[in-house]
Amino acid sequence: MKKRLAILPLVLALTTAFTACTSTKNTTAQNNTFAKGADVGWLPQMEATGYKFKDADGNEKDCLQLLKDRGMNTIRLRVWVHPNNDKASGHCSPEETVAMAVRAQKMGMRIMVDFHYSDSWADPGKQNKPAVWANHSFDELLNDVYQHTYDVLASLEKAGVTPEWVQVGNEIPGGMLWPDGSTTNWPQLAQLLNKGYEATKAINNNIKVIVHLDEGNNNKKFREFYDNATNNNVKYDVIGMSYYPFWIKTDYTENIADLENNLKDMAKRYNKEVMVVEVGGEDTKVENTRDMLVAVIKAVKKVPNNKGLGVIYWEPEGARSWSHYALSAWMEDGTPSPALDAFKE
Template structure:
């Protein structure tokens, strides 16, 4: 029976991975802090309920979490310690959700504007820095394993357009950046060989930048399994409507899958909470474009902090209203089949 199913899949031009559920995800790194400050979530019926259960009822099947090395307890820029992240991953898994872990390799936010190395690693020479990356990654992975968490995907770095762990891991020095990436990759695979390693850039519609970056990654022997993209029309120049960039996103994903033979996933997306219908439409379009990547190489879409209500976070791209409930935007995960 198994052989027959595989034969049918191959005959249909699909990879074996295409049989896996399409990722409908939520990054909820703020959730432990929100709960600690007493924020209350409400379901469609207006009843108070735990946020992960509400998200699951909206079709979310994957949770993405970030981990910081030695974070503070600051409400906006703290938490996400190893222990807190392991506990949240376990909660998600117990609800039947898959889990993606995102290593920022910093004590706080890492993105194109900031890739600060952890304070405990400052002053280390490059050989020691490589050991730092390997040992820290291995420690967190082992903690996940000990808790019984199976990680489907693990990111090495977050939005690493200009590298990570500055200055040594800047794209100005690709040979060193590739070595740091590979330390993370090797530590992940040492604990969980089945976990897929993701490298992640912002501006998912920018094909030239993605080609330049991943050409360099290939030339320098960086190891990975999946190309992750962020897509935020809101942050593009002039804040244009998604319709002006969605085709460029699709073309870039198709090119990445063909050029490098890798799977692709939109690991971060978001739209204005004040425009829920437009965000709904955007999410439907993004899911359609990812699903359409040839040969089943489009894995899915993850919303960044949909539950991170502006009343708590001051972040304008959540999918949560001032009433503590999900907006219309979240229905896109239910409606996309």
């Protein structure tokens, strides 16, 4: 009996080491897998208002499972500071984001968190400060960005979720938290971005930080922004892109080569990983949208040295009947659009 007890610590140590090694290998394998995913910020509100998601046989099914069935392995979640309760332009509070992240992770999904640093939509046309930050000095804004980022990620950690990626700002070609963080004042914008980066790394150094612009086919826009970011010592890991041919009034065939070239150029010029974190096509043009998605996935996979990380569809589940958004990938009968089959390949 004494001999068995004596070797028990050794057995436990070896078991722990093996488990840790296996866990590390599994995490590494996941991180090396191409990310195929969806931003689903509207999902809780859609469910709360009674929208029913269905499979091809007309049976009700969990939306996340429907997305997973189409090859998706990643969920992107936006987070606002103090949003209102409007079903389409509200919610996405830190608390709701944590709840959705836990739910998605239980489904085996990888997690990306998109910080808008606003109470509602932030995009190239508007980067409004949260109301509670509106009258803060620049030094206070720096602390606001750090603390908000840290607090949300700490809440996720407490809930057992470590995001694989964190976006510091959403579509920020003109900067964020205007006017203080405008690109007319790059030294200040750089400080704000770096506070988001520092807060993220303080939670977990392995989380990759994304800086994100729109118009992924526009190489001139990207070079100008990231040259300035480099000159101002902005810290980040991944260059994120949106790609919506619809919004620039073209068909994807007119500029998919530009997207591919820009992806490759960004990876080489700045020695960064790249990712299409938002993409979408018209819900009524199913075949065209599917072909576009296939082409975008191929373009990202062509980036040398495995620096093309993945592709994420923006609100595929956001059916037009509920959201009035034309670029979802959901059919009128509540079933996923066949366009999403592009993610199976």
